[in-house]
Amino acid sequence: MTFSQLRLEGVARSFGTANALSGLDLTIARGEFVALLGPSGCGKSTALNCLAGLLPLTGGSIWLDGARIDGQPPEQRGFGMVFQNYALFPHMSVRANVGFGLKMRKVGRAEARRRVDDALRLVQLSDHATKFPAQLSGGQQQRVAIARAVVLEPPVVLMDEPLSNLDAKLRLEMRMEIRRLHQTLGLTTVYVTHDQEEALSLADRLVVLREGTVQQIGTPEEVYAQPVNSYVASFMGYRNLLDLTVTATAGTSATVEGEGVRLTGTNRGSVTEGPAKVAIRPEDFVIGDGAANALEVTVEIVEYHGRELSVSARLASGVPVYFRTDKRLAPGDLAKISVPAERVLVFAP
Structure with missing residues (x-):
C-alpha cells in the first residue's frame, strides 16, 4: 500500500480519570523514521497501541492520507508490529513464523514462499529457516520478529522497545540492522524507546513525551542541542x-x-x-x-x-x-x- 502521510490529530487515550495520552498531533511522512521517546509511563507505548488499533481512542483521529483508520481493527490497518517480547510461536519453525501473517491473508503459496525467502535473506537468517525459536539466540529471535513484520510489505512498521531484552553488544548490532532495513526497504517506521542514544542514532525525528503530553518534536540534532525546556x-x-x-x-x-x-x-x-x-x-x-x-x-x-x-x-x-x-x-x-x-x-x- 502506498501513501503520502500518516496523521495523528489530537489523539488521546485515558484509563478512567487518568490521561495516558493527551492531544497528540503528529504527521509522519512516507519513508520517515520517527521515535517516540520518554521514560516509563510517559504514554509512548499507549500512542503506538492506539496507532496499531490495539487500544481504542478516547479522543482525536488517525488518518492514512484521506482515509480515517482509527475505527478499523488492527488486521484491516495492515501495519507490521515488532514487540518487546518478540511474540514468536515456539512450536513453529522460523519459516513458519515469518510466513504466518501471509497464510492468514491467504497469499498464494508461491508468492508467500518468495516473500518469506526475501525477508529471511534481508535479516540474514536463510540458514536458520528450519530451526525453532528456542534454538536461536536473542538477536536471531528479534530478527525473526522483524522479518515477520516486513514480509507483509506493510505501509507502516511499529516497533515497541524491540531491543530492550538484548545485551549491549547485540543492541548495537541490531540498531544498525534496523536502520539498514529501514533504508533498504524504504519503510515508514514508528519506534518506541526510553533510550536516548538509540533514538538519536536511529530516528529522522524524535517525539519527546512526558506524562502523556508532547514536550518537543524535532530532528535528533534539534532535540539534543536545543531542548525547549x-x-x-x-x-x-x-x-x-x-x-x-x-x-x-x-x-x-x-x-x-x-x-x-x-x-x-x-x-x-x-x-x-x-x-x-x-x-x-x-x-x-x-x-x-x-x-x-x-x-x-x-x-x-x-x-x-x-x-x-x-x-x-x-x-x-x-x-x-x-x-x-x-x-x-x-x-x-x-x-x-x-x-x-x-x-x-x-x-x-
Whole structure:
C-alpha cells in the first residue's frame, strides 16, 4: 500500500480519570523514521497501541492520507508490529513464523514462499529457516520478529522497545540492522524507546513525551542541542541542572547567580529575572581556568570509561557537578573547570 502521510490529530487515550495520552498531533511522512521517546509511563507505548488499533481512542483521529483508520481493527490497518517480547510461536519453525501473517491473508503459496525467502535473506537468517525459536539466540529471535513484520510489505512498521531484552553488544548490532532495513526497504517506521542514544542514532525525528503530553518534536540534532525546556534537557543528557537566579539579560544572553556561582548562558526560556533552571552537559565542561564561567570543584567519585573519566564533584556550596575529562583525577583533588556560554542553557524553572 502506498501513501503520502500518516496523521495523528489530537489523539488521546485515558484509563478512567487518568490521561495516558493527551492531544497528540503528529504527521509522519512516507519513508520517515520517527521515535517516540520518554521514560516509563510517559504514554509512548499507549500512542503506538492506539496507532496499531490495539487500544481504542478516547479522543482525536488517525488518518492514512484521506482515509480515517482509527475505527478499523488492527488486521484491516495492515501495519507490521515488532514487540518487546518478540511474540514468536515456539512450536513453529522460523519459516513458519515469518510466513504466518501471509497464510492468514491467504497469499498464494508461491508468492508467500518468495516473500518469506526475501525477508529471511534481508535479516540474514536463510540458514536458520528450519530451526525453532528456542534454538536461536536473542538477536536471531528479534530478527525473526522483524522479518515477520516486513514480509507483509506493510505501509507502516511499529516497533515497541524491540531491543530492550538484548545485551549491549547485540543492541548495537541490531540498531544498525534496523536502520539498514529501514533504508533498504524504504519503510515508514514508528519506534518506541526510553533510550536516548538509540533514538538519536536511529530516528529522522524524535517525539519527546512526558506524562502523556508532547514536550518537543524535532530532528535528533534539534532535540539534543536545543531542548525547549529543562525536562527535555534533563532527559537528553544535561545532567547538571542548577537552581540559580537570573540577574541580568541582554538579547539571548543571561547572567545567573547563586550557590557561590556566577555564569553567563544562553536564555532558552525567555527568563527576564528571578529563578531559573540552568542545564549543562557533563561533556561540555573543560578542565582549566577558563576566561568565563570558571568553577572550582572538589572531586568525589571518578569512573573509568576507557578514553575518558566520568567525574562527580562538588562546589564549595555542596552542589554536585558532573563532568567528563581525559585528564587523570582522583577523589579529593581540587579542579578548575569552565564551560562556554553557548553551552549553558537557561530555562524557566
